[in-house]
Amino acid sequence: MLMPSVKPLGELENASEFIARHIGISEADEAHMLSVIGEASRRALIDSIVPRSIARSAGMDLPPAATEAAALAELKAIAAKNKVFKSFIGQGYYGTHTPGVILRNILENPAWYTAYTPYQAEISQGRMEALVNFQTMVTDLTGMDIANASMLDEATAAAEAMTLAMRTVKSKSKVFVVSRACHPQTIEVIQTRAKPLGIEVVVPQSAADWHAALEGEHFAALAQYPCSTGLVEDLSAYAAQSHAQSAAFIVAADLLALTLLKPPGEMGADIVVGTTQRFGMPMGAGGPHAAYMACRDAFKRSLPGRLVGVSVDAHGNTAYRLALQTREQHIRREKATSNICTAQVLPAVVASMYAVYHGPQGLKRIAQRVAAYTAILARGLQSMGHTLRKETAFDTIWLLTKDATAPLMQRARDAGMNLRQACEQSIVISLDETTTREDIAALWRVFGQDGQALPSFHAFEKGVEPLIPTELRRTSAYMTHPVFDSHHSETGMLRYIRSLSDKDLALDRSMIPLGSCTMKLNATSEMIPITWPEFAGVHPFAPVDQLQGYKALDEQLRAWLCQATGYAGISLQPNAGSQGEYAGLLAIQGWHAARGEGHRNICLIPSSAHGTNPASAQMVGMQVVVTKCDENGNVDMADLKAKCEQHSANLAAVMITYPSTHGVFETTVKELCALVHQHGGRVYVDGANMNALVGVAAPGEFGGDVSHLNLHKTFCIPHGGGGPGVGPVCVVEDLVPFLPGHATGGIQSGVGAVSAAPLGNAAVLPISWMYIRMMGAEGLKHATEAAILSANYISKRLADHYPTLYASANGHVAHECILDLRSFKDTSGVMAEDVAKRLMDYGFHAPTLSFPVANTLMVEPTESETLEELDRFIDAMIAIRNEIRQIENGSWPQDDNPLKNAPHTAASVLKGEWSHPYSREVAVATKGHAVNTKYWPSVGRVDNVYGDRNLFCSCVPVSELAD
Template sequence: MPNTPSLLQLEDHDAFIARHIGPGEDEIAAMLKTLGHDSLDALTDAIVPAKIRSTAPLALPAAMSEVEALAKIRALADKNTVFKSFIGQGYYGTHMPNVILRNILENPAWYTAYTPYQAEISQGRMEALINFQTMCADLTGMEIANASLLDEGTAAAEAMTLAKRSAKSKSNTFLVAGDTHPQTIEVVQTRAEPLGITVEVVRSTDEFHAAVEKGDYFGVLVQYPASSGWIADWDKDAEMIHSHGALFVVATDLLALTLLKSPGEMGADIVIGNSQRFGVPFGFGGPHAAYMACRDAYKRNLAGRLIGVSVDAEGNKAYRLTLQTREQHIRREKATSNICTAQVLLAVLASMYAVYHGPEGLTRIASRVARLTAILAAGLKSMGVGLVHASAFDTLCIESADADAVLARAKDARINLRVRKNGSLCVSLDETTTREDVDTLWRVFAGEGKTLPSVDALDADAPSLIPEALRRTSKFLTHPVFNTHHSEHELLRYMRSLADKDLAMDRTMIPLGSCTMKLNATAEMIPVTWPEFANIHPLAPAEQTRGYEELIAGLEAMLAECTGYDAVSLQPNSGAQGEYAGLLAIRAYHASRGETQRDICLIPESAHGTNPASAQLCGMSVVVVACDKNGNVDVEDLRAKAEKHKDRLAAIMITYPSTHGVFEEGIVEICDIVHANGGQVYTDGANMNALVGVAKPGKWGSDVSHLNLHKTFCIPHGGGGPGVGPCAVRSHLAPFLPKAATDASFKTEGVGTGALVSAASYGSASILPISWMYITLMGSAGLRKATQVALLNANYVAKRLAPHYKTLYTGRNGLVAHECILDLRPIKDETGISAEDVAKRLIDFGFHAPTLSFPVAGTLMVEPTESESQYELDRFIDAMIQIRDEIRMVEKGELDREDNPLKHAPHTAMQVATGEWKHVYSRELAVFPLQSLKQQKYWPPVARVDNVYGDKNVFCSCIPVDAFKEEEEPEAFSEPMAV
């Protein structure tokens, strides 16, 4: 009788696990054989120290099928109630054009890309980002803008520290106008307190002008339009601020600036804000791309990433990340910011919204909002409802004698209004507002039985609320890119042309060490765009957000179980923000015990660059701990420094597995040493993909970790953002985690326990469903297997490449963790071929390079992740071996030391198809070094980009059209072509 599988076996829901994990069982067995182990458990035991290894499975449910998981999260979504929100306060309704929704937000060519550190394979997304920079600079009237920040609140905090570094004034006070968004004020206060900066919030306008005139400050922040809606001309204040040697910072609204005089024309030095209303949904608070624009004089201290224009090896214009020496991973404790992840995908969305609508379309949208606001105001006045301010763009502040009755009627009408602390109500209109909405608002404020005004009647004579002196007269978005792609067909083709220039996970493995580029499954992504998640305002009443509440609590519990900690905050909206929140919790814990003198943070020299930068932002002094010859933390050096600083020791920040890709044996001893000397242990969770289901930092002695949901837990990198960096802690630190805030609970008068580190209570809430889905789909056993295969794949790559490249560091039994560092320094010494040359040559093979020169200069760090099949691993290995053979040809003199395929990589189609071939090596070797490439070939759009030129000639906006005319026409093809 045939062996018929049972129904239970047929219903075994492991299908998703097999789809997420790249190698099949036969491939796993073959790779294990290569490594000399007979099972994944045996390999795990050989790699992971017994002292920290988990003995019990994760206490999580079993895996679900995609159908079941989507049904379960649909039930959660249905518990959210989507009201029409007129709350405003920095978050507004908007329409994302469907062509952008489908072809960018839902397109893996865009959302699976990585930070554009390798310029030649990132030209498409960098063009989109330079459009974003141009958009922000044009609208704000500033000379330069960055390629996005995390949110408006943290952008204001970055502006404060930029002003502190740049102002002539020696004051330690940052002056803030009281009618700034409450969440922005609180995030600024959070950032200021550890740095010893005094934030002075001045409530009344008269008191504010008096404080400006007094001059005891290094910087001043105002909101324009104000949080409650009024619009002011800040020209004279700017002059006064500058006379005191201080900088003027303006938080503003990009849509309003299509109609209003720009901050730059008023004398602003730094302008920040949020691009959310350029097509990006509420998302319960994020992710949204903030921006910072400033005067050119401050560009070298500008926080965040900056895209600039350079030239390639052929003299053609090319984009690149410019002034990278500003970045935290290079400057470490001397960094001016700890920012790592930005909001690239959201910046791309906002830029495409501007490209699609153009200056005329944006002005029309803004004019319609302003007109409806004026009509609403006129109708309210006709009904005897008092308005606090005479000017407005989209927000009205309303004096209501019976706010409770108004709010009750609003609830019945399924709309949300904003309640201010003083009892007044605010109504903010937006792109989604309709005539019917205005009628509904009149009904809500009028009550039953009253005659309502008419929109059409008032449209004829309702006066504009924008003062004539503040109307914009300067032009903006004049570049052709914003005036060309207004039909859907043209925009579709433009976005496709940009995507075709890039390499993302939809084309190839991205083997970046420390960055964990793994499958972002379609089923995980689907809920993100559901209206029940996308269209919830972050300040919506709790009864409307029950689904989010349950999903967030569930995800926090899942992450606590994976890590062994007791509590989790999902508020930090990047890994660096998670680090910052964790260190703030440690700092507050010590303060609660009367030990405010504890300010020393021990950091191994191998640590991530964000670690020392985050410590510095928390007011801590960094003491570097040495590593031994094997790349591990030198335990004796640690012991000596911990004991030396025991009275001031606050914490150690350690990455585990180490940044060198090794499970260090001394981790438990390290924790014990730090605790014995009064400190807390912070474990960087960047490498959690090597731990889930195998070991728990909260159980081996660590007190706090941040996690990267955009790494281990499958939120896509999106070209360098969005990210989520939850902070997980043991119970004694739980009271000091960032806490959720509502409009009524914003402190804005001082910093205490649970202060905001990000503008929204739950950070980038709308992408949390991705990680919830991943954990639910994988289940307890699937998560452990994913970790084990990540270890397997990394060791397989290291083993196969061992005859060709030395692995710099290994752990027990000569094995690595989830990544391996290939040491190319001996090769460079022998041949002059550098790690960068190998990285660029990999582009000719259709691969994104591994992590270049981090954490050790002259090396490549490879992390294949569990999602890559043996086929793809072998394809990468074959490319690396071929490259090593080319290097051997240089060693033997068969290839010239300077004129060889590595030194001139990557090679473009234009180079090999036109003009005279100027190299001693063949065209075929240049572009088809392996036969398989003739079947599928990625052609880089530019040749190697000149980094030095780009830094010496900083140009960070759209390339003028006439610049292209200056380039020479390519010569005709000089060899006969086969027909």
């Protein structure tokens, strides 16, 4: 009998096993790929691509890689430091029950959380239908004409509403009136946003001052409904006052309350914003949650964010698509009205499905129970001798507690409950969907004196009158579309969710080779912790001693990210990459102002930059000056030098992307940074391509002053169909004092809050923590190098079919390559969009289309893809090139071929008569691939022009669907 060979103990205890699971390229694969590229080793390849002048001199000081089990256990111990109290704080965050069928089949399902933004409509019909449900739900509940497909959070939605109003109304005033009854974090974010734009935010401190402000000149006003401390009042007169000043009236409204309350649209509101958090998304210490924005029809063409509209496909069937100003930043750049280029799609889908599952009657019943419990709590406390400061409420009561305030707050904490102290002499209590009879009884005990008889629920068994004024009770119908009344059984809901996901193409089916978007593996072990109660059940404004787990998570993750970037300080508050850009420019602006150089307002941006860069610059009041790029896509250093000299006295910053948006490591980046510093400016290095730098170069070391990171790209938070995201802002030492603050959350800074919660989308931070913890320094570096290897392998293998537009002197690229398709227009009539649509027939999401160069495809494979999948994509691209040759040689006409007719649906291929000059087998693109793995797009090519000319953004009538 053969005895097993003895192995070193270290091999048996392999802590690096996760690295091989995350990186799809094996050692044998790597050797083959290097032979194709023509390099002897991975090290040699990287040395030939990354300029030696910026190469890291030392590694990252990170903990060694841990196994999945060990990392989960370590994170569980951190999570245990959080205390999950029963929170009655409210203030925009509430307990909620996520239905199990939604939790398991959407929030925890890679078919939903690994999907990309629905820019390719034909393979995104499922999530877009869910978003149309979201928009319909919002418009119905608010009583408005149109709503977008979600915003980042309620506070930033309110800030966006402010700027929407300013550019839309007739008033030329720069005054924005904000009710002090709004949530404090909303007021704070608005003040941050308003300051660089020269907007004067007026927050009246009394009812008389509020009326006076509305009678004076202003361009818009904002009210909370119900107000932050619970008051429910008619806003009609206030809206009329604003309209008399040619101003807009904005309402921040609670959607659950609107099932019972008169909607803002019936009281004269022009714009309505809010959060959908209590529709099934856990509090998660502040996010992610889908905010919403709805408006009157007259405002729709300026509505920020994403909007899903209804159009038709090539066969005349109803189809969904992103409409209007989607990605307007990349088109309008410095003239863009907003820098937001993502949304909160996954949380929006959860909220819409919550509405579909419960239906209008189910939502109303939840709201009625909340309102009933609120009235019972109030009546009981009154019977005990306590005084309500206001007699109206939906879910929140405001008590006058005087000298007993502090002792009552402590008694509540001792009982495992959090209340909200509104001021030194009053307490606010907010109830929610999770409130029980036992909770009400526990609250009565907290407010009861020793020996005092407590109220009994028996007195309320026959029902209780809610504290909602009769004249403000809702009479109008809502959510009348059949989709909200068709899936109330779990079986029906399960099948509806599955039917939608089957229409989509996400990372669980195939690679998504999007350049500059980094669709890498979102490992299951990284995702598991986000629904742990210790992370999910925490209120963002709970006492700090209850948030010690999040404090430790924040400190560790920031320290690790500093190691990865070479920066001295980081804030995790920005909840999207665009918000990280904005926060970084605010830091630069704040630094200049603190030095008495607030006049510096020129921001130099290369023509190749991401569109969010100039949009963010204009949001902080900077003047954008575009600098040239040379024929190789690099920053034109001569032009940059001339612009620096021309604007030296007023130069605030330059914004660059590195590696460049064209997919190359520019060799003059250190010289660029030194030049800008010489003229008194700071260097913003866009972190969109940080996944090509981690472990090999650090912007904080080669001259960058500020960067934002996309944790939803480089550090594995999933894209979720277009959000959630996290966009940390990273700075050098002298800019640390100007990182985002959050007075409401106890963070003081020279710059205000940029997100509603102190840690932004805190609940998804464990994903990046797990990724870094399991990869370690060597694993992260390996991931960077594997991504660069894969991009160069694709570029080399496709060189004879699609030339790479930009490359370094030795022909290599960074982590992405731009394939040049421009010549096909003349030879065959084929455009890059046709290739993108044809890839769907082969089962692939298209690469980034026509950015940064029109009629090109930017391919980024990421380190997570296997050689088999890379080759499958390459084979598909070669097959498509051969199809183009069939058009070029006249075998197929330019207007009737597989590319122009792509994608092909099953219905179009199975129809009886086939009149095309190519076969059905060619149409379905299964040659050489197993038919049983075929992905079928659910609609044909969507008509974009029709969708914009016939803008319709709510659920489609059943009659049209039937047709």
